[in-house]
Amino acid sequence: MKPSRAPTFFLLLTGLLIATAIVYYPGLRGGFLFDDYANLPALGSDGPINNWPAFWQYITSGTADPTGRPLTLLSFLLDAHNWPADPLPFKRTNLVLHLLNGALLACLLRVLGRMLLPDANQRRVDTAALLGAEFWLLHPLFVSTTLYIVQREAMLPTTFTLLGLLAWLHGRTALQKGSRLSGAAWTLCGLLACTLLGTLSKANGVLLPALALVIEYTLLRTSPNAPLRTTSSLYRVCMLLLAWIPALLILCYLLVEGWQGFVHGISAVRTWTLGQRLLTEPRVLMEYLNLLWLPRPFTPGLFNDNVQASTSLLAPGTTLPALLGVLALIALAWKYRRQHPFTATAILFYFVGQSIESSTISLELYFEHRNYLPALLMFWPLALWLCNVRVPQSTPAGTERNAMRLTMSPAMETTPPHSQQADSSTLTLRKAKPALAVALLMGLGLMTHTNAELWGNTHDQAILWAALNPDSPRAQASAAIAERDAGHPELAVIRLKRLLVKDPDQVQLALNLFSAQCQLGSIDPSTIDASQTALRTSRDTGNLMAHWFDGMMEQAQHPPCRQLNLETIASLLDAAQKNPYLATNPGRRQDLYYLQGHLALIRGNADMALTDFNHGLDIQVRESDALAQAALLGAMGYPRHGLAHLDHYKAVQQKATPPGLGMPRVHAWVLEQQDYWPKELARLRATLRSDAASQPTGNR
Secondary structure (H helix, E strand, C coil), X not given: CCCCCHHHHHHHHHHHHHHHHHXXXXXXXXXXXXXXXXXXXXXXXXXXXXXXXXXXXXXXXXXXXCCCCHHHHHHHCCCCCCCCCCHHHHHHHHHHXXXXXXXXXXXXXXXXXXXXXXXXXXXXXXXHHHHHXXXXXXXXXXXXXXXXXXXXXXXXXXHHHHHHHHHHHHXXXXXXXXXXXHHHXXXXXXHHHHHHHHHCCCHHHHHHHHHHHHHHHHXXXXXXXXXXXXXXXXXXXXXXXXXXXXXXXXXXXXXXHHHHHHHHCCCCCCCCCHHHHHXXXXXXXXXXXXXXXXXXXXXXXXXXXXCCCCCECCECCCHHHHHHHHHHHHXXXXXXXXXXXXXXXXXXXXXXXXXXXXCCCCCCCCCHHHXXXXXXXCCHHHHHHHCCCCCCCCCCCCCHHHHHHHHCCHHHCCCCHHHHHHHHXXXXXXXXXXXXXXXXXXXXXXXXXXXXXXXXXXXXXXXXXXXXXXXXXXXXXXXHHHHHHCCCXXXXXXXXXXXXXXXXXXXXXXXXXXXXXXXXXXXXXXXXXXXHHHHHHCCCCCCHHHHHHHHHHHHCCCCCCCCCCHHHHHHHHHHHHCCHHHHCCHHHHHHHHHHHHHHHHHCCCXXXXXXXXXXHHHHCCCHHHHHHHHHHHHHCCCHHHHHHHHHHHHHHHHHCCCCCCCHHHHHHHHHHHCCHHHHHHHHHHHHHHHHHHCCCCCCC
């Protein structure tokens, strides 16, 4: 029996993880970015999470995916219980999770290598596992996943996918050895429990069973060294129930999403159709593969709004070649899975891993973090080659003669003269491979370290991303904010004016230009006109509109420039009211009524404010909006109007739309069990009544 090399393997793995942590260390100094602000403030939206009722309110508050991603929310409690918070603990936890995923990946590759290559040099197999995992760990493309706090949503499903695959393989081996109960239990744990945990972190965790099938049918079933020797039906039943049926359900879901997208259309927020998305995604996937196999220290980062959608197979011209390229890779991987099982598995694993986020669901077209899980096996074939691990090939029927020729002794064949030269070249290449492996690791580490340093400096990061994405409104707006924060609004003005000419409907450009010029002391009339145009024509303003107007209304009390006044703000709101896209979006219409009411309050017209707040509440009856608006009326000195708004809510609350299936319904149930809204309403009513009683009769 060969001695175990486990201590050496884990010692080397520890060293590689420490090296990776050192490479990433500069990025821990960075701050929060973009979607961090859309997700993390829930930590303190209703006060600190320091008791069980607050805990259950928070953990069920997620709205992304039907599941709400509660495990991701739970993980944020490791770093903070309130908001605002320090970004360092969040980034540190992300890095630890990335290192854990790398360790699990190394273990997975080691297990697969030892299962499939029992006759190979085990030291080389283990080294290939470490090398394949470290290539993945050090790849600069994944810096934008690891150091972007909110993308813990992409990292946790990867953790549970790796755990699930390891548990499933352990169960498969146990069944192979005849341990039926233990094997079934491990398989159940791997393919059911870990799939559930991954899905509760993010929806693509549901792909675990499909990824197990890829490994089963392109690696395990094709390898001559890994047959499943048991003839019982138990394993087949387990795979049917825990892998095939879930995978087919996901396929059906994607097909239904596609059908509905073609028949009923998709959100008006999108500037493309579902058909155009399906034409575009092959181009996106090929660009991902380009970034994976030709790594570079800096990538476009978080910005994807400048990706041009394909409108036909020939527009742009890369659409058809990309589509054919993707289909060819999938077809060739399946065809040659016996001759090249590891490469085929890496390819098919990648495309199955992309199937949810890069197909019929109308998500945004491009995000780098979507490669984090699918690329897990991407670099293992390269690592096996660098470690000189010979990969056995299964012998299809009818090739016995070739197999016999391969097993003939050297004495039975005549060696051609040129073979000696070939052997010499092969020997030279074998000797050069260790140096090549070290060079690749050092190159990846240097690029990732450089990128991590950029992530540790949010100002320089914003400026560089703007340079790398000259046509991205998001990138330019982000850079302009960085320039304003650094005390250079004049640079922001130059940047925004240039791009606003090309994209006049971009609210983020126009409103940031407005703010930058006001910071300089004067706003051009053309900028006010441009802001009105953007508000009239934008497909969706997102949350920017409400936040920006609220901020401007506060600043208008002590304006930094004379053009920032209530009349200008009113003209901008009037422009937004004329936007046909916002008129069909209930959430944005409600935002507009709230903003009009807020403006009316500042002007001292409480009756108009109450009317606007009531109209907004009629569009979407929500307890949180009713309480916030009533509290605002009270805070501005109109407690009786606040009470009237609560009375209006009581009259229309039966018209509230029931929460959707999934976590929203669970959240509503949790609040109902805690009697949360009745208590909050009673508390606010008591405060408003007390304030009203303290005012002179007839006053306000």
